[in-house]
Amino acid sequence: MSERQQQFSGTGEVRTGQEIDPARLEAWMTENVEGYAGPLTIRQFNGGQSNPTYKLVTPKQNYVLRRKPPGVLLPSAHAVDREYRVITALHAQGFPAPRTFGLCKDDAVIGTWFYIMDCVDGRVIWDATFPDATPDTRAAYFDAMNQTIADLHMIDVDKAGLTDFGKPGNYFARQIARWSRQYIEDPDAGRVPSMDKLVEWLPNNIPVGDEISVVHGDYRCDNMIFHPSEPKVLAVLDWELSTIGHPLADFSYHLMMYRMPPTGTTGLVGNDLKALGIPSEDEYVAAYCRRTGRTGIPDLDFYVAYNMFRLAGIIHGIRGRVVRGTAANAHARKTAEGVEMLADLAWAQAQKVGA
Known part of the structure; x- marks a missing residue:
């Protein structure tokens, strides 16, 4: 079992400062959740850096509760209401x-907004090498992930009722501005030289052209629930960063695994992909293009640089929450150490296209 699998799998006792009053929650669920019947036992999932996530156990059914973390929050962060809307629609x-x-948008119930969803039985894989799989089944797992993100990007936004879920067009410009602003406006986490360079370079080098789809925003193997014994995706989780955006931003974020080290991430760098049965980056890109009707992905290095910058911005935010004492996960401090590495890696991708 990998270190990440050991750290983040399963549930434990509810962490200090993130407790939930079971009587208040039970009263709300009795009133608002069809078919709910207690008694209720509350456990907290070990994974999840941003929004604390709980397993709600009852005699007839298990549920999952996602909530905003307690404490002072950055504007627009931890949007559990947006998660709820997009999951329901999809x-x-x-x-x-x-x-x-x-x-629930009533802070009086458990202290912050939250939502309730089904607890899907299956496995979360925290290591992108799928260490317990055979080469043949690894290939099938990667194909399932590829098919699922292609399916997401082919969903009709209007038909899904998500036309106003995000602003159409100029996705990269808006996202670069957003993450630059959040980086600059979080002084508790400090400044990073490569991030400063990217804040200046990225907005001036956005590729021409635009597309629109539902984007997940954090699509990777550990945000999926796989079938207990088959290479099949049963559920995609953690939609906090989802919006209407550019599908290639979403896909290239997922593709970062091919250019990221395994330390502290789901990266594949340093592994013998052929021996493991994992498709190469080119093969994985080709499969996605085939499923979405593309002939290729020009400017891929820019998209990856942008996404590494964005991920560094997210982790920079985690560092800020560690400093302020509101980080949701016991392993957040270790995660926050990765900002400089990610920012440097992002700048290296930008240099491939002339930065």
């Missing part, structure tokens, strides 16, 4: 997103 379209049961 589930109705037949996409593998969990069924939802209710959203």
